[in-house]
Amino acid sequence: MAPAPGDPHEDERLDEMHERLARVHADAPGLWGWLTTTDHKRIAKRYVVTAMAFFVLAGIDALIMRLQLARPEGGLVGPDAYNQLFTVHGSTMMFLFAVPIMEALGLYFVPLMVGTRNVAFPRLNAFGYWTYLIGGVLLWGAFFLDVGPDAGWFAYVPLSGPAFSPGKRMDVWSQMITFTEIAALVSAVEIIATVMHQKAPGMSIARLPIFVWAMLVTSFMVLFAMSTVATASIFLAMDRLIGTHFFNVAEGGDPILWQHLFWFFGHPEVYIIFLPATGIVSSVLPAFTRRPVFGYPAIVVSTIATGVIGYTVWVHHMFNIGLPVLAGSFFTAASLLVAVPTAVQIFCWIATIWTGRPRLTTTMLFVGGFFVTFIIGGLTGVQIASMAFDAQVHDTFFIVAHFHYVLIGGAVFPLFAGFYYWFPKWTGRHLGEGLGTLHFWLFFIGMQVTFFPMHQLGLDGMPRRVYTYVDGLGWNGLNLLATVGAFTFAAAVLVFLANVAWSLRHGARADADPWVADTLEWATSSPPPAYNFAHIPVVRGRSALWDRTPNDPIVVGLSTKRREVLLTTLLDAEPDSRHEHPWPSIHPLLAALAVGVLFVGAIFHPAAVLVGGALFCAAAFGWGWPRKKSEIHAIEHALEHGHAHHPPAAPSRRTA
Amino acid sequence: MTSLAHPPDAPPPARLTIDVSELPTTTFGRRNLNWWGTVGFMAIEGTTMIVAAAALLYIRGNFDSWPPRPILPPHLGVPSLVLLLLLVKLVPAWYAIDSAQRLDRAASRRWMALALLLGTAATAFRLLEFDSLNVRWDTNAYGSIVWTILGLHTFLLVFDVLETAAILLLLGDEERLRTKHYADVEDASVYEFFLSLSWVPLFLLVYLLPRIG
Numbered sequence: 001m002a003p004a005p006g007d008p009h010e011d012e013r014l015d016e017m018h019e020r021l022a023r024v025h026a027d028a029p030g031l032w033g034w035l036t037t038t039d040h041k042r043i044a045k046r047y048v049v050t051a052m053a054f055f056v057l058a059g060i061d062a063l064i065m066r067l068q069l070a071r072p073e074g075g076l077v078g079p080d081a082y083n084q085l086f087t088v089h090g091s092t093m094m095f096l097f098a099v100p101i102m103e104a105l106g107l108y109f110v111p112l113m114v115g116t117r118n119v120a121f122p123r124l125n126a127f128g129y130w131t132y133l134i135g136g137v138l139l140w141g142a143f144f145l146d147v148g149p150d151a152g153w154f155a156y157v158p159l160s161g162p163a164f165s166p167g168k169r170m171d172v173w174s175q176m177i178t179f180t181e182i183a184a185l186v187s188a189v190e191i192i193a194t195v196m197h198q199k200a201p202g203m204s205i206a207r208l209p210i211f212v213w214a215m216l217v218t219s220f221m222v223l224f225a226m227s228t229v230a231t232a233s234i235f236l237a238m239d240r241l242i243g244t245h246f247f248n249v250a251e252g253g254d255p256i257l258w259q260h261l262f263w264f265f266g267h268p269e270v271y272i273i274f275l276p277a278t279g280i281v282s283s284v285l286p287a288f289t290r291r292p293v294f295g296y297p298a299i300v301v302s303t304i305a306t307g308v309i310g311y312t313v314w315v316h317h318m319f320n321i322g323l324p325v326l327a328g329s330f331f332t333a334a335s336l337l338v339a340v341p342t343a344v345q346i347f348c349w350i351a352t353i354w355t356g357r358p359r360l361t362t363t364m365l366f367v368g369g370f371f372v373t374f375i376i377g378g379l380t381g382v383q384i385a386s387m388a389f390d391a392q393v394h395d396t397f398f399i400v401a402h403f404h405y406v407l408i409g410g411a412v413f414p415l416f417a418g419f420y421y422w423f424p425k426w427t428g429r430h431l432g433e434g435l436g437t438l439h440f441w442l443f444f445i446g447m448q449v450t451f452f453p454m455h456q457l458g459l460d461g462m463p464r465r466v467y468t469y470v471d472g473l474g475w476n477g478l479n480l481l482a483t484v485g486a487f488t489f490a491a492a493v494l495v496f497l498a499n500v501a502w503s504l505r506h507g508a509r510a511d512a513d514p515w516v517a518d519t520l521e522w523a524t525s526s527p528p529p530a531y532n533f534a535h536i537p538v539v540r541g542r543s544a545l546w547d548r549t550p551n552d553p554i555v556v557g558l559s560t561k562r563r564e565v566l567l568t569t570l571l572d573a574e575p576d577s578r579h580e581h582p583w584p585s586i587h588p589l590l591a592a593l594a595v596g597v598l599f600v601g602a603i604f605h606p607a608a609v610l611v612g613g614a615l616f617c618a619a620a621f622g623w624g625w626p627r628k629k630s631e632i633h634a635i636e637h638a639l640e641h642g643h644a645h646h647p648p649a650a651p652s653r654r655t656a
Numbered sequence: 657m658t659s660l661a662h663p664p665d666a667p668p669p670a671r672l673t674i675d676v677s678e679l680p681t682t683t684f685g686r687r688n689l690n691w692w693g694t695v696g697f698m699a700i701e702g703t704t705m706i707v708a709a710a711a712l713l714y715i716r717g718n719f720d721s722w723p724p725r726p727i728l729p730p731h732l733g734v735p736s737l738v739l740l741l742l743l744v745k746l747v748p749a750w751y752a753i754d755s756a757q758r759l760d761r762a763a764s765r766r767w768m769a770l771a772l773l774l775g776t777a778a779t780a781f782r783l784l785e786f787d788s789l790n791v792r793w794d795t796n797a798y799g800s801i802v803w804t805i806l807g808l809h810t811f812l813l814v815f816d817v818l819e820t821a822a823i824l825l826l827l828g829d830e831e832r833l834r835t836k837h838y839a840d841v842e843d844a845s846v847y848e849f850f851l852s853l854s855w856v857p858l859f860l861l862v863y864l865l866p867r868i869g
Contacts, residue, residue: 010671121693189696197689201674223696227703235711235804244793244800246711252718252797257711538674557677566676567689575676577683580836617818624822628831 017534020560023639025117025530027584036584038122039530040111043129045426047104050129051097054136056493058092061085063490066450070483072471082467083150084169088143090153091173094269095180096136098411102276103187103222105418106215108426110191112521112528113209115200115537115544117565118581120193121186123588123623128186130592135179138600142172149173152465154262155236157247157255162240171240171603177233178599181226188219188226198565199573200520201555202539209519209544210293213300214279217307221268221275224311229265232258242606256321263314271310273407275303277414278345281367284421285349287517288364289356292543295348302341302348309338319390328387335385339378346371362436366417369444373413377405380455395465398458404451416443416496423503424510428526431507435499442492449485453478518543536566539573561636587623594619682836684757694843698850701812705854708808709861712801722866723791724798729866731788738785739859741778742852745771749848756841764841765827771848772824775817782810789862802862809855816851819844 027033027042037043065085068076077085111119119125142148149169151160160170195208195216208216236258238244245251247258282293293299315323315331323331349371358364380402384390393399416439423431457478462469469475513522523545524533536555541547555575558564563581568574594615601608627635685691716722723729748770755763786806793803823844826833 120689124693185700189693189700192696193689193692196692223699224703227700228707231704231707231711238793238800238804242793244804245797246715246800248797251795252715252724253800254715254718254797257714260714261707261711551672553672553674555676556673557675557679564681566679567683567687570686575674575679576687577680578676579689580681617815621822626826626832626834626837629834630831 014534017560018529019642020639021531021534022529023642024560024563027530032586033584035589036126036586038118038126038582038584038588040107040119040122040125041528041530043125044104044108046129047100047107047132050133050136051101051104054092054096054140055101056497057140058089058097059490059493061089061092063486065089066483066486068467069469069479071480072473072476073468077467079467080150083465084143084146084148086465087149087152087173088139091139091149091176092136093407094153094273095177096132096139098273098407099184099269100132100180101415102218102273102411103184103191105276105280105415105422106191106218107187109422109521110194110212110215111198112425112524112532113212113519114195114198114203115520115523115533115539116194116198117532117536117563119190120198121190122581123585124186125190126585127588127592128183128190130589131179131186131595132183134592134596134600135176135183138172138179138596139176142169147172149176154266155258156262157236157239157258158249160236161247162243163248165240168603171237174233174237174240175599175603178230178237179595181230181233182595184222184226185230188222191215191219192223196570197567197579199568200537200539200544201566201568201573201575203544203568203573205571205573207539207542207544209542210282210296210299210303211276211279211519214275214282214303217303218272218275221272221307221310225265225268225272228261229269232261232265235261237602241602256318259318259321260314263317264311266317267314268310270406270410271306274410275306277370277411278303280414280418280421281349281370282345283517283519284363284367284417285352285356286543287421287515288359288361288367289352290359291352291356292518292546293348294351294355295344296542299345299348302344305341306338309334309341313338316385316390319387320394323387332385332387336382339382342378346375361420362431362433362440363417363420365437365440365444366413366420369440369447370409370413370417373405373409373444373447375409376452377402377407377409381406393458395463396458397454397462397464400464401451401454401458404447404454408447408451413443416440419496421515422521423500423507424514425521425526425528427504427507428510429503429507430510430514431503432499435495435502439492439495439499442488442495446485446487446489446492450482450489451485453481453485457482513545518546520544561640562632585623587619591616591619591623682759682839684839684842688839688843690839690843691846694847698847702850702854704808705805705858708801708805709858712805712861712865715797715801716865719798722798724796727795727798728790730790730802730863732863734781734785734788735859735863738778738781739855741774741781742855745774745778745848746852748774749845749852752845753842756838756845759835759838761827761833764838765824768820768824768827768841768845771845772817772820775813775820775848779810779813779817782806782813805858805862809851809858812851816844816847820848 027037027039064077065082068074068082107119107125111117139148147167147169149155149172151165151170155170155173158164160173195212235244235246239246239248245253247253247255249255282299285293312334313331315327316335319328384393384399384402420431420436423429457475460474462475510526512525514526515522520537523537536558537544538553538555540552555566558566558578563583564578565581566575567577567579569576594612597615598609598612601612748767752764752767752771755767786803789802789806791799791802793799823841826837827841
């Protein structure tokens with residue numbers, strides 16, 4: 001269909017299109033709609049809010065630890081509570097905050113950036129969120145009941161095994177791991193399939209936005225890394241619950257096996273958190289420097305290289321177990337090598353800023369904070385890649401300083417940059433720049449004051465994971481300084497939360513593309529309607545919005561009676577077929593609850609595996625069993641004639 | 657066929673369009689979105705199997721003999737029968753793919769029914785197969801890993817049989833069966849190949865490695 005020039009009915013037709021799509025993509029009203037939605041944006045926002053709640057809770061853990069260590073022989077908490085605090089803090093930050101929130105950004109923005117209506121496998125997406133939520137509630141429920149895990153976030157055996165951790169604490173940890181890994185794995189499958197197949201016409205693989213590349217590489221890493229740790233956590237659970245001997249030396253098991261399996265996941269995990277953050281930086285820079293990011297091919301190749309090399313460095317976490325010299329040299333070399341692609345990316349970003357016209361917004365402040373903080377973390381990383389140096393600082397506060405610089409510098413600074421950049425897309429309003437600037441400086445200064453002294457504490461011999469220390473070791477001043485920094489840091493997060501609360505009601509209104517950015521999420525209204533785009537756009541270059549012309553073609557012919565998406569070919573994104581996404585459903589929630597029965601029940605009785613498994617099968621049957629054709633016909637007929645089976649949700653704004 | 661709906665002789669339109677209404681709604685193989693989902697799950701399950709196999713080889717280094725004395729090597733009778741059933745099952749799986757691609761309902765039902773029959777038999781014998789290991793899961797690390805590998809594959813086998821049964825049920829229900837569901841028949845059958853063929857190396861590790869030391 002090609003309307004004639006100046007067609008007076010074009011606007012009318014577009015309005016009708018919006019109405020029809022809104023009817024087809026509407027969720028049921030109220031609680032039922034909330035429980036059954038499969039809209040990637042609603043689910044991703046839930047992930048973000050839940051992950052931020054866990055971030056705040058784990059941050060409070062950290063404040064309690066810093067208060068305890070503020071002076072020698074502090075009496076705020078005892079050793080048992082302290083063990084739970086650092087275990088739950090680390091486990092939450094890694095498994096319930098950092099990975100899920102990066103996945104959430106991918107789940108929200110990948111479908112928008114590639115120009116499609118929803119993520120592939122929308123029901124699986126809903127299932128993933130519920131599974132993640134159950135895992136998080138399990139960990140924190142146990143912690144509040146004083147049965148939180150207490151053997152550290154990497155749960156080394158034999159400490160975490162049945163002999164040295166009786167009771168249920170480490171069972172909670174191992175099952176929480178499995179829950180969150182299931183969520184991460186299904187998200188990875190969804191993102192890979194979306195990028196492979198649901199790209200807008202013209203978005204060939206060479207034109208993918210760098211954030212999408214980063215999420216694609218991350219998702220492939222998740223497939224292999226999370227499967228490994230889920231298997232390892234099941235081994236641990238079986239050792240604890242049904243008497244297997246994977247890690248029991250007396251019966252031929254091996255604690256070092258745990259270390260290999262855990263770090264084969266654990267180091268790629270760092271890149272699973274870091275690569276999406278690099279994608280955020282590459283997304284925001286063009287908008288704030290007014291030019292495409294410098295060195296697109298170099299950044300993409302570096303992203304892939306990081307993903308590959310990231311799998312060859314895991315043993316550097318185990319330098320002190322007694323390695324053969326050759327193995328030590330290999331893993332030292334690999335650990336040094338992985339700095340190269342990261343450095344390439346950083347030089348590309350510097351070149352982008354150098355040759356562009358930068359605007360110093362809060363987003364850019366956080367990008368700057370990322371450069372400074374992450375580079376310090378990277379430099380200490382190069383130091384501890386050396387076995388000789390690592391042997392000196394292993395298990396000291398030097399390591400604590402290093403990985404907080406890497407993870408907060410490499411992930412949380414870019415994440416906040418992303419929040420300030422994308423908040424208008426999520427909510428239709430800007431975050432306040434004034435509060436944002438205050439947030440940044442408190443955060444940046446708090447970060448340095450908290451963690452920089454820890455390098456020196458480590459070199460002075462202060463071990464990590466001690467609940468107190470005696471006076472006279474020379475550690476008092478720096479510990480107090482770190483505690484002051486931690487509260488500055490916490491104040492920054494409070495300012496951010498206040499900014500969000502204020503901006504949701506009073507923030508300046510944002511139009512569809514407030515930053516004049518180059519990627520497709522800005523081609524639709526802020527916030528986007530349930531169906532994302534009225535017409536699927538056609539892409540003509542790497543900077544989808546900057547390269548478009550007024551007469552670019554649009555896609556027509558997708559059904560407005562069902563939730564149809566356009567599938568395109570893998571490399572060239574040529575239109576290939578139409579695919580029907582499912583309606584909303586309660587079954588993903590039921591399936592997640594069944595998984596909950598299985599894993600939580602197994603802590604108490606092995607029979608729960610059978611009961612949970614049977615319930616899961618029942619839920620999965622309901623999930624996949626199709627409606628009768630006559631029923632589908634009736635629904636489609638009703639939708640076509642304006643009688644929504646749910647009351648229609650009005651489109652918030654006009655889309656492209 | 658997709659084309660720019662812009663006839664050469666017509667006056668230039670306000671907006672060029674790409675009309676996709678004629679594109680197919682049922683595709684097979686890598687053109688099918690669900691196929692990529694299945695491949696993703698194969699990658700996850702395959703990684704799990706590789707990790708378990710690596711754990712077996714790692715643990716083996718802790719023992720002087722494999723199986724550790726005085727445990728006898730596993731019996732081969734029932735395990736070989738199960739392996740045979742799993743491999744024979746690939747014949748109906750192959751033809752199910754072919755008939756699904758031809759949208760041939762009768763043939764799809766026939767081959768899926770045969771696959772279900774063979775899968776059910778394999779699962780039934782699989783439950784007896786645990787006895788062939790000659791060791792309990794809680795005897796030592798050797799017992800733990802061989803039970804786990806067998807258990808992992810059995811878990812997937814049971815789900816596969818249930819999925820095959822559900823698809824067969826759908827193939828018999830004209831009220832619900834739509835053309836796109838033939839892609840599900842293909843998908844499930846492709847997964848059968850993964851499930852059966854992945855068992856071959858695991859079988860060698862669990863059953864033949866103890867016989868060669």
